[in-house]
Amino acid sequence: MNFWNDPLKIVADWLTGIFTGWGMPAVIAGVLVAFIGTLLLITVLMVLDIFLVWLERKVVARFQDRLGPNRVGLFGLIQPFADIVKLLIKEDTTPEGADRVVYNLAPILSMMSVLILWAIVPLAPVMLGVDLNVGLLYIIAAGAIGTLSIIMAGWSSNNKFATIGAFRQVAVMVSFEIPMVAMLLIPTIFAKSMGMNGIVQAQNTWYVILSPLGALIFLIAAIAELGRAPFDMAEGESELVSGYNIEYSGMKFGMFYAGELLHALTFGGFWAILFFGGYRFFGLEKVSPFLAVIILLAKALVGYWAIMWVKYTMMRIRIDHMLAFNWKFLTPLSFVLLMVTALLNALLAGTPGWVYVIGMFLSNVLVAWIALEIVRSVGRKERVKAEAPKPALSEVERVAAEVHH
């Protein structure tokens, strides 16, 4: 075993050796090494986050037929650093009547809820924080802390727009959590594991082929969970000015903003891990863990790009439409899909691989087709009702109208 095959373990052993050489007890040395590892991961993520600002602005500019930042540095790469300096030297305002402790805690919790997600992301077969056997539930738990941070920000700002924004965001997050949990169970059924690494290792066929509908519903639920367009009624500039983060200025706002970008990349990564094979790509991940990290990051960026694509193409939908879409369409559909997948998984257990794959794929297509047909027929009925001519005047009314003339 050398550095190129298992870099984290080699470095950790080396550091532990140094620390214990100084006469430090092994337990404390282990904690210290774990702490340094965490610090390193967070630092890398935060630096990556700075460039995500640039990336997001560049991509949105392309979608809107503009150039985006291109003045400071090569391709405008230094622009986010200028933004950070601006954020840091801005006046740090706190609204009158704000609940100071809660107000200041909210941006920290918001960032934290994103960063803790990376504890379970398998960057490479040997590079991951912890291989939690309940990894998928952990995603939902971290999302719960994110919800909490938004409701804290909205309430403590002492601003009605912030409170309404927080209400809306929580409504979105709480309702879309349900299809998301159901869709997280689909890779669990295929992989027979809830651990992230187990799911990636079991993915000899990308799960997007086994369950394309599952991948799509997961993406929709993830976008809603992120509070991005078309589910961004929490911000709703045209009606709420800026929503839950309206009163925040400077770096506190920056925390919410950077948290949102990193959250989007993280969910792009989860989409890649759960449905697109994670760090696996035609056996390349076995060559070197570093290559595996690059593969995962590339897939995560593709997922992130898809999320941005949706955000900058779709218009914001109304909150009642959003709730109806979730509760009357997405939730039943995801439950039906989950049941069909679980049943078929049991029925096709003994069959050869290709039968299993084709059966799963066709079942997904069938479920999607039936769901769309039901929606279409309901929509047609609604339209007929809306377009129906006004009921003709009764005889008495007609006579009355004539007399009136």
Place this chain on the structure above:
Amino acid sequence: MTAQQIIFFIVAAVTFGSALMVVTSRNLVHAALWLVSTLFGVAIVYALLNAGFLAVVQVVVYIGAIAILFIFAVMLTRREQLESGQRLNSGWWLGAFIAVLVFGGLFAMLQGWSGFSKASADIPVGFDAIGQLGNALTSPTGFVLPFEVASVLLLAALVGAVYLAFNRK
């Protein structure tokens, strides 16, 4: 004292302090936020006991659903979020007495248990705790009946909620 014990005492102190703040805080939203802190402390205790699944479920269900619902309900129904008046009534000593009595009783009872003073054994590598739990909850020889009865109860609550909220035209 091992590292685990130190962590346990810190977590227990934080949980206990937050629980006290839940009942003594004047601001209802603050009380709900202290409740979140208490529940999080309990989740950490589960994690210390090697019950990762329970720890995560504790966060998902209690913080993600119930505490958020509390905060929501307080924010939506109350115009004034500050409680006025005394935080304690004249019977506080009775409540404290019963709490101490229960704690003392449990402590005395557990003294007789052989595992009370032993450190917990390490779970062997590859032990699938969550799989065992799943099997126990769904096997006919295990706890399938209580599990199903609990789900029927939840379903009844759900139907009741829909019935109450249903707008009859």
